[in-house]
Structures are given as structure tokens and as C-alpha cells.
Amino acid sequence: MTLTAEEILERLKEKLGDAILNYEIKEYKMGVKRPRTYQEIWMEVNKDAFRKAVEAIFEIDYPHLHFIAGEDVGEVIKMIYSFGVFHSHPWGEVSIVMKLDLPKSNLVLPTITDLMIGAETNEREIREMLGIEFEGLKNKRHLFLPDDWPEGKYPWRRDEYGVEDMIKHTHKSVKEIRKQRGEQNG
Amino acid sequence: MAKTTYYVPIGPIHPALKEPIRVEAEVEGEKIVKVNVKRGFAHRGIEYMGMKRNAIQTLYLSERICGICSISHPYAFVIGSEKALGIEAPPRAQYIRTIIAELERIHSHILWLGVIAHEIGFDPLLFWTWKGREKVLDVLEAITGNRINYSMYMIGGVRRDLKESHIKALRDMITYYWEFTEHMKEVFLSDPVYKARTRGVAQLSKEMALKLNVVGPTARAAGLRMDIRQDIPYDAYADMDIKAVVPQDIVGEAGGDAYDITMVRLYEIEQSLDIIEFCLDNLPEGKILAIPNYVALLNKIKKTEGEAIGAHEAPRGEVIHYFKYDGKRDGPAVWKVIAPSYNNINSWAPLLLGAEVADIPVVVAYIDPCMCCNDRVAVVKDSSGRILDYSYLHKKAVEKTRKLEKELGVRK
Numbered sequence: 001m002t003l004t005a006e007e008i009l010e011r012l013k014e015k016l017g018d019a020i021l022n023y024e025i026k027e028y029k030m031g032v033k034r035p036r037t038y039q040e041i042w043m044e045v046n047k048d049a050f051r052k053a054v055e056a057i058f059e060i061d062y063p064h065l066h067f068i069a070g071e072d073v074g075e076v077i078k079m080i081y082s083f084g085v086f087h088s089h090p091w092g093e094v095s096i097v098m099k100l101d102l103p104k105s106n107l108v109l110p111t112i113t114d115l116m117i118g119a120e121t122n123e124r125e126i127r128e129m130l131g132i133e134f135e136g137l138k139n140k141r142h143l144f145l146p147d148d149w150p151e152g153k154y155p156w157r158r159d160e161y162g163v164e165d166m167i168k169h170t171h172k173s174v175k176e177i178r179k180q181r182g183e184q185n186g
Numbered sequence: 187m188a189k190t191t192y193y194v195p196i197g198p199i200h201p202a203l204k205e206p207i208r209v210e211a212e213v214e215g216e217k218i219v220k221v222n223v224k225r226g227f228a229h230r231g232i233e234y235m236g237m238k239r240n241a242i243q244t245l246y247l248s249e250r251i252c253g254i255c256s257i258s259h260p261y262a263f264v265i266g267s268e269k270a271l272g273i274e275a276p277p278r279a280q281y282i283r284t285i286i287a288e289l290e291r292i293h294s295h296i297l298w299l300g301v302i303a304h305e306i307g308f309d310p311l312l313f314w315t316w317k318g319r320e321k322v323l324d325v326l327e328a329i330t331g332n333r334i335n336y337s338m339y340m341i342g343g344v345r346r347d348l349k350e351s352h353i354k355a356l357r358d359m360i361t362y363y364w365e366f367t368e369h370m371k372e373v374f375l376s377d378p379v380y381k382a383r384t385r386g387v388a389q390l391s392k393e394m395a396l397k398l399n400v401v402g403p404t405a406r407a408a409g410l411r412m413d414i415r416q417d418i419p420y421d422a423y424a425d426m427d428i429k430a431v432v433p434q435d436i437v438g439e440a441g442g443d444a445y446d447i448t449m450v451r452l453y454e455i456e457q458s459l460d461i462i463e464f465c466l467d468n469l470p471e472g473k474i475l476a477i478p479n480y481v482a483l484l485n486k487i488k489k490t491e492g493e494a495i496g497a498h499e500a501p502r503g504e505v506i507h508y509f510k511y512d513g514k515r516d517g518p519a520v521w522k523v524i525a526p527s528y529n530n531i532n533s534w535a536p537l538l539l540g541a542e543v544a545d546i547p548v549v550v551a552y553i554d555p556c557m558c559c560n561d562r563v564a565v566v567k568d569s570s571g572r573i574l575d576y577s578y579l580h581k582k583a584v585e586k587t588r589k590l591e592k593e594l595g596v597r598k
Contacts, residue, residue, distance in 0.1 A: 026494075028269055029274075030418075030419055030420050030421070030424040031419070031424030031425050032277040032280055032281070032421075032422065032424070032425055032470060033425045033468065034424065034425050035424070036424060038418055040495070062396055064396075064399065064401075064412070065399050066495065066497075066506045066524065067506055067508060067522055067524045069508050069520065069522035071510070071519075071520045080508065080522075082495060082506075082508070084417070084418075087412050087417050088410055088411040088412050088417065088430070089411075089417065090416050090417070090427070090428075090429070091416075091417070091418070091419065092417060093417035093418045095418070095495060097495070116397055116399060117397050117398055117399075117532070118397060118398045118399025118400070118529060118532050119399065120532070121528060121529070121531075121532060142226070143225065143226055144225070144226035144229040145226065145229075146226070155231070155234060156234070
């Protein structure tokens with residue numbers, strides 16, 4: 001038995017209440033001869049209710065994690081989680097896209113790997129690319145970046161922690177730059 | 187005598203892999219007792235590059251993410267962009283896009299069947315399947331001009347139209363492949379040795395598949411009816427009633443092993459032929475591009491704010507692209523790409539644990555059906571100085587097949 005996007009949203013509202021800051025149901029028309037619409041839920045949640053929101057989604061149906069992404073927008077990092085519930089049903093999958101703002105002063109989120117082991121890859125990538133710490137994540141090895149990547153450099157950040165200066169000095173080694181700055185661990 | 191374990195690193199460059207990846211296995215006798223998978227050797231920062239270019243440049247950049255399924259990423263890209271920008275592709279273009287995507291599925295699946303045959307020591311089967319694959323590559327070349335990296339898709343349509351001669355070539359191809367697939371089914375599914383060599387190897391349960399978040403044929407072989415073309419259809423798929431191919435519909439139950447994944451792939455080739463036939467029978471007339479002027483398209487992108495997810499079912503599983511256009515630049519402000527192998531490699535470690543050394547090539551090929559042309563692999567010595575390299579592993583795999591052949595009385 002599948003639920004429609006509206007019904008899923010009702011359930012989420014019941015569980016989370018004020019923690020949903022705003023929401024929207026996006027509709028898309030697909031098909032030429034037999035056009036039908038399908039819906040996606042886009043919502044923004046309070047950072048503190050993140051874990052509760054994920055658990056609420058897992059209660060509705062064991063989802064499929066599409067992706068975890070993040071965007072550096074100045075003071076905060078916008079995290080985007082996308083889950084697909086009711087997959088394996090014709091025309092039935094509903095994407096729930098959940099966004100939350102993480103202030104740069106406290107870049108910590110609880111892990112979801114205890115609910116879904118497969119999320120480990122995504123979390124490890126976000127951790128090394130944006131510098132977000134996942135509480136409870138067991139495997140914290142680098143996924144894509146080399147093991148000797150300098151600490152405190154995050155390729156997707158657009159602030160002073162980003163890699164802009166590394167790109168400007170690609171002809172120099174990281175070691176040299178650090179030596180010039182007088183930093184340790186060169 | 188104390189048990190000694192030895193350590194077998196495979197990769198980063200390995201003939202059974204398209205991309206460099208490293209599998210470190212600890213082996214006790216013939217059994218694998220510990221596995222560690224390392225990736226990231228080919229990270230090219232494509233998402234970062236894409237955020238610095240305009241959308242049309244990024245579209246062709248996305249085609250270079252994968253060489254074998256070079257239609258999957260542009261497909262997800264154009265669907266996501268069209269959703270974010272509110273552009274609708276003309277009906278004819280939607281059908282042509284579907285045809286090209288299905289042609290790619292056929293060639294990718296046949297390629298994989300050849301690879302798995304090679305890994306277990308049936309090289310004549312590899313040559314035969316790859317010879318059969320030439321037909322679809324010829325058709326792709328006739329339509330798009332390229333055998334790989336077709337540069338066919340555009341935001342709001344396609345760049346080349348289907349001519350009468352193409353439609354004829356496609357119909358010929360369909361007749362050829364109905365017969366060819368029938369042969370392949372006979373060879374792969376009823377051969378006792380192939381069965382003995384793949385049954386129970388790389389076995390993934392339905393629960394494990396869900397928890398590991400695997401996608402595509404890997405998930406379907408485990409019994410999950412997951413298929414983007416069925417769950418959230420797009421383009422011409424929305425006009426058909428696509429059903430995910432799962433082993434329980436064919437033989438009654440899902441084993442989730444290398445034999446079942448072969449079956450899923452073989453039946454999906456037939457499904458693709460049906461889809462192409464449907465598209466040819468119902469091909470609408472009309473234009474093929476919503477906004478033919480690229481400058482006008484880029485201007486529209488520059489003025490539109492929006493975000494969306496584009497999803498496409500590639501031969502190896504779902505491809506997901508997330509976009510955000512911020513209305514200030516002519517390219518995506520945020521671009522996140524998830525490829526099928528990103529999720530499917532999660533299943534390597536649990537599958538390799540407890541497997542035999544001779545099964546490593548099968549497990550590795552089972553998940554990632556791509557091949558690299560190099561025969562360079564790290565060389566390892568165990569305590570007695572024996573060298574374990576790729577040719578050794580391959581020899582082991584072939585030996586096991588020959589032994590089984592004798593046991594089953596196929597070869598004397």
C-alpha cells in the first residue's frame with residue numbers, strides 16, 4: 001500500500017510539528033500520450049529535529065537514499081538529503097527532499113549509518129568535502145581525498161577553508177606553502 | 187602449526203575494473219577473512235569543474251563521467267535541468283532520447299556478459315558476445331556519429347533527428363537481437379558449468395540490498411523491484427507500463443547471486459528491444475529541440491532560479507543529479523552527481539567476506555561490469571615467496587571451472 005505525497009506530508013507534520021520550517025509539493029508532468037503527474041516533497045527542517053525527521057521517514061517506509069549534498073552559502077552550510085519512499089511501485093516512488101541549515105560555528109550532525117549502512121559512503125564524502133562531523137560515524141577514513149590531504153582544507157567550501165589558494169599555487173606543493181606560512185606538519 | 191593469513195591487494199589498476207579501485211583482502215588458505223575497499227584514485231573533481239562552466243559545457247562534461255554509459259549522465263542532467271528551468275522537450279525528442287538510452291543498455295549488458303564469461307574462463311563466449319555487440323554499436327554510430335560519447339542530448343531535446351534509414355537499421359537490429367538473445371539465454375542459463383560457477387557466488391539477500399542502498403541490476407537480482415523507469419517514469423517510459431525485471435517473476439524466487447544477475451541482464455535486453463519497438467511504432471512527428479538557439483537557452487538559464495533532481499535508470503543502476511540554478515550565472519550553482527557504482531561498491535566487502543580466492547574475479551566483475559585494457563596489478567608474495575597477481579587469480583578461476591566441468595562430465 002503506497003501513500004501519496006500529501007498523505008506522507010500529513011504524517012510528517014504530525015510527527016514533527018513546528019520543526020518543519022516550510023514545505024512545498026512540486027508537481028511534474030511526464031509522458032506524451034498518457035501524461036501523468038508525479039509529486040516530490042521539498043521541505044526545510046530545524047537542525048535539531050533532523051534525526052527525528054529521518055526516523056519519521058524510516059517509519060513510513062524503508063527508504064532509498066538518493067544522495068546527501070551540501071552548499072556553502074556564507075554563514076551557514078545548507079545540507080540537502082534526498083530519500084525515495086515507496087520505491088518498487090509503478091509510479092509510486094515519492095522523493096522527500098529535506099534541507100537544513102547548519103551554522104558554521106557548529107558543523108555537527110548525527111549519523112544515519114545505524115539505520116542504513118549504505119549511507120556511510122555519502123557521509124564520508126560530505127565529511128571530507130565540506131568538513132561536517134557526523135556523530136557516531138565509525139569509519140572516518142578519507143573516501144576520495146588522498147590520505148595525506150592537508151587538514152582543514154575542504155574542496156567544496158567557498159570560504160577561507162576552501163581550496164582556492166591551493167589551486168592558485170598548483171605549481172607549488174602543499175608542503176612548500178605550509179612551510180612558507182610557518183605551519184607545522186609540512 | 188599456526189594458521190597464517192596472507193594479504194592480497196587487487197588494484198588500483200586491474201583488468202576487471204574500468205576505474206582504478208583497490209581491494210585489499212586477507213586470505214586464510216582459500217578463504218577471504220578480511221576485506222578493505224579503497225576508492226578515490228580517479229577523482230577528477232568534475233562537480234567542481236561543472237560549477238565553473240555554463241550549463242551546455244557542463245552537459246558535455248557530464249558525458250565524460252563514464253565512458254561505457256555515456257548517455258546516463260547527460261540524460262539525468264537534461265531531465266534535472268528541464269525540471270529546474272521549466273522547459274519541456276518536444277514529444278519526438280523524448281522518444282528519440284528513450285531509444286538511444288535503450289540502445290546503450292543493450293550494448294552495456296552484452297559487454298558485461300562477455301566480461302563475466304572471460305572471468306570464469308570461457309573466452310570463446312567473450313569473443314562471441316562481443317561480436318554480437320558490434321551490431322548495436324554500428325546503429326549508434328549511424329544515428330549519432332560516434333560509437334561512444336555520443337553528444338546527442340541537449341537541454342530541451344536532442345541534437346540529431348532520426349531518419350528513415352535509421353529506423354530501418356533499428357528494425358533490422360531488433361530482429362537480429364531477438365535471435366541473438368535467445369542463443370545467449372541458452373548458452374548462459376542452461377550451461378551446467380556456468381550454473382555451478384555462478385550459483386551462490388556473490389549472494390546478496392533482499393534485506394542486505396536494501397540496507398546497503400544498492401541499485402540497478404544488483405538490487406533487482408536480490409529481488410527488489412526497483413527501477414527508475416517504473417517508479418518515477420519520464421519521457422517515453424511514462425507512456426509504457428514498464429515492469430522491473432526480477433528473478434522471482436522468471437523462475438519463482440530470487441537468489442541474488444551472479445547467476446540471477448546474469449538472468450536479469452539477459453531479460454532486460456529483451457525488455458529494451460520491446461521498448462525500442464514501441465518507440466518506433468509510436469514515434470511522434472515534429473521538432474526535436476525546444477529552444478534551438480543556444481544563446482537564448484543560456485540567457486534563460488541565467489534568468490531562472492530553481493532546483494531539481496534528475497534521475498535516470500542507467501544500465502548499471504540509477505544515476506541521480508541534483509541541481510541548483512541561482513539566477514545569477516549560466517551554469518549550475520550546485521551540482522551533485524551520484525553514479526550507480528557509488529552505491530554498488532558498498533556491497534563488495536560483505537560479498538567478498540567468506541568467498542574463495544577463485545571467486546574474486548566473479549565478485550569484482552559482478553558489481554562493476556567494466557573493463558580496463560591494462561594487465562598491471564600489484565604483485566604480492568605470501569610467506570613462501572609465491573607471487574599472487576592477476577594472472578594467478580584468473581588461472582585459479584579457470585582451474586575451478588575446468589574442475590567443475592570434469593565433475594559434471596561436460597569435458598573429459
